[in-house]
Structures are given as C-alpha cells and as structure tokens.
Amino acid sequence: MLAKLYHTNTRVLRYMILPVLAMILTHLVAYKKLPFDPEYQFPILTFSFVLVICAICCETNFICYGTMKKRYAKENFSSRSIFYQLLISGILTAVVFGLLIYSINYFVFGVVTPATRFLSSLFIAELIILMETLYFITRDIYLYHTSVEASPAKQVWQIVNGRKTQLIEEADIAYLFSHSGMVYLITNDGGKILTQFNSFNEVKNTYNLESFFQINRQYLIKLHAIDTVMKEVNQKLQIRLSPSAPEIPAAAMISRYRSVDFKKWMTQ
Template sequence: MEKAFSQRQDRAARAIAIPIAALVASHVVFTKQFPWHVSYQFPLPYFLTVLTVMFSCWEVNVRLFRWMDSKMPFHVNPVRRIGRQMVVNGMATLFTFLLVFPLSQFVYAGYWPAASVFMTGAVVCATIATIVNGSFIGLYLVRTIYWQKDKSVAELDRQRKEEPTMNSPHLIRVEVNHSQLILQPTEIAYFYSTGGMVLLVKTDGTKMATSYQSLTQLTERLAGQYFFPLNRQILAGLGAVKEVKDDVNRKLIVSLFPPMHQHQPTEQVVVSRYRSAEFRKWLQAAAGN
C-alpha cells in the first residue's frame, strides 16, 4: 500500500504547520501578549523554543511512522497499528520534549525554564503530538479504505480475466440440440455448413449437428486469431489446416483434417483468389503466434 504521506507532503506540512503552531503557542500559552498590547514585544525566544521542539518531535514521529510502515503496515491490522503508534509515538514525543525543551529554552532565552513553564510546555507538546498523531492516523485510515477498495476492484478484475467467458479465445460455446458445448479452440477442427444446418467437426473426428442454420453467426464471433472462413461453407480452425497448395487463377487448395468422409484422407477446400491473400496473411500470423 502507498505510504500515508510522501516526503514532499511532509515538507509542506512542516513548513506550514510548525511555524503557525509556534506562533500561536508563544503568544497564547507562554507570554499571553499580542500585537495590540501597548508593551508588546515579539516573543522570539519562546517562538524559537516551540519551533525547535515541534520540529524535533515531528521528525521523531515521522521516522517512527516510516519504520512502522515497513514493520507493521497499517492495512494489515489497523487496530494494533493505532495502539502501537499511540504508545510508541507518545513516549518518543515525551522523551524528545523532556530533552529538547529545556535545552532550547536555555539556548534561546539564556536560562532554564521554570517548573510552571515546563509543565505548560509539556501540556502544549502533548496536545500538539496528539493532534499530529491523530491527523496521521486519520490519513492512514482514509488511505486504507481506498487501498481496500482498489484491492477489491483489482481482485475482481483479475478474477474476471482469469474466469473463462463464452467469448474468450480460450473457451468456445457451441449450441447443440438445445444445450451447449464448452470447448477449447484446439478441440474444434472446423464448422461445415450444408443443407441449412451447420456441422461441428472435432479434431478427434466426431461430427455433431449444431443449432445454427448458417456460418454467419459463428464467423462473426470466432473469426480471428484461430479461426478463418475459407468460404461460405467452412470456418476452419488453425489446427485443422494440414496443407496449402496453389491452384489455377490464384486460388488455393487447403487440406483439412479430419475429413468429412472417412474414405478421404483429408477434406479438400478451395479458397477463392479474392480470399487467398487474406488467408495467407492469417495463416502466417496465426502460425507465428
């Protein structure tokens, strides 16, 4: 499954969310002063402190997200992944805050944070961490839903492709005496139309009367890679063609096996000059496949 967020999305989210959160937290939580106040000064030390802490916590969480994606994909067991992510990421966020917050406060402000400020920062950090983790979990859930949907569609398409259909080149439906035969193309030698009926000649020599009155319906459905209409009477399968000879006036004589009559070695079929070139192309292409 695709990861919940890309590196580009991660960078964009950091560039937008972290400065905004640092700006809000430094004013609302720590200094409680705003630009319209008379004695207002931009709380740069607190802004940089929150910025550093959030960036560090964000980085830790992202790295844990990536690691869990490889070890415990979200779509495999979402409930377990959420529980593990909340515990592991929550503890990692807390330890990161305990280390980075006092050091950042000392670097930017020149003194260690008071206990009250430290507790306030811990609450702010925990709140932000909860929001961030909750946002990514929600994103994972949405992606998982789409992943399951795409997987179901792909599986359905695969089953449809693998399932032999009546019009598939791997399976031929032939209507015979109010019933249907399901045959492989290689089982069919040719179809022979005579006297208002169409006979099926199988490769083992079996002959059966079909429910068709002409070759038109069969030709429209089957003519292509494996079958070719030699004339108005015969729709031949590739496997039945045993010999092709040139005849007068650019005609062809095609020998099919098995023959319609047992006393003949093969069934001789004349292909007109208008169809001979097309037949040669079909034979060459079919034989090449």
C-alpha cells in the first residue's frame, strides 16, 4: 500500500486531496456549519478562498522542499537536513499563510483577522504542511533505499600482471583489444593495461560482458567508447574509438554480417 502511494505522482495526489481538505476546513473552521444544520447554504466564496490558500501554501512548500532537497542532496537524508527541511517549511508557511489570510480578509471582506483566530488557523495550516513535508521525506527515503537495493553491485575486474594485481571497476573500461595472444584493457582515460587473458573467450568465462559488443576479432567495445560510425562499401562500418591508446588503432571495421547486430545493440 505504501509502495503504491509513494510511487503516485505528487501533484496528482495533491490535486485530489486539496478539494477534500478545503471542504473540511471550510465547514469546521471558517463557516462553522454542517450541511444538516438549520439555514445551511453552501459557502462557495469561503470554500474558494480556503481552496486557494491551501493550494498556494502546499505549492510553495512543494517548491521549497525541492530546493532544500537539492541543497542537501549529498547528505542522503541526514537528521540535520530533515531538521532544516521542517524548519524552513514551517517558517515559510507562517509567512505565506499570514500574508494570504490578512490580505483576503482585509481587501475582500473588509475585516481584520483577530489574533486568536489567526493563530488557531495557522496551527492547522502548519499541521497540514508538516504532514505534507513528512510525506515527501518518507517517500524520498523509501525511493532512495529501493533504488540502492535494486541497483546491481559494481563489477570489479582483477587484472593480474606478474606479482601485481590491479582492481578496475567495469564502468571505467572503454574497450578491450586482442593481438598476438594478448588482451589489453583500455580505460576511459586512455590507459592501456596488459591483462592475464589470452583471448576474449577467457574474458567472457570470467566476467559478465553484457555491456560489451565484439565488433571483430580484435575489439570488444562499450557503447560510450564509440566516437563515430561511418558507412563503407559492401555495407561495412568503420568505427572510430575514443579514447585512443598507444600502439592500438583507433579505427576498426565491422563486416556487413555483424553490422545488423551492431546497429541493434546501439539502439538498446
């Protein structure tokens, strides 16, 4: 139930709740009459103003929350960031609500809102905004932990060269190059590393290569390593790779038989 609620579009959820909330506040706080009371008439004007005030306060809080969330993005919902979210939200609500209430009552109804009535209404407004902010916080914490749990673990390659073992994250690899029974690993910054493998088959038997594509016998590449793709005669393709590495050709050819699979791989 919570998962479904947290994945619901925030604006859609708010637009569904606001009219109901405004209806309740209109009858219990502002109009102070219920439909079954004597001489009851639906307070359309009061309801409209209450709805506008609720919408402006909630929308302002929504924008404020998004701004504060970006500011404290690196803290991953620490107690400090949550405290400041609630504090700024409460202060901003008091300012916006006060301006709206006194402006509407003075310029529309020609009265000055009594302090006691204003404070009681402000308390309700702060309570509503607090609930909205807590919903945002718990939703984002839930979605954050869900995404962390769902994300695959980083694949780390162990490259052994003599007595030296080098650990390289799979995301840092641009492509592999095979030549004369030796496989070289080319990193995103153009580094060239000799691996312990003698062929691509050995690499495939050791690591998951779903993000790679073997364009020919010499190259096993990742998508972000492609600089340009040019059409050649007989439906062949020429691929220029980036970054370049010492003594490794930056251009590679794909036969027409593999070009179809290569184009499909590029669009996945």
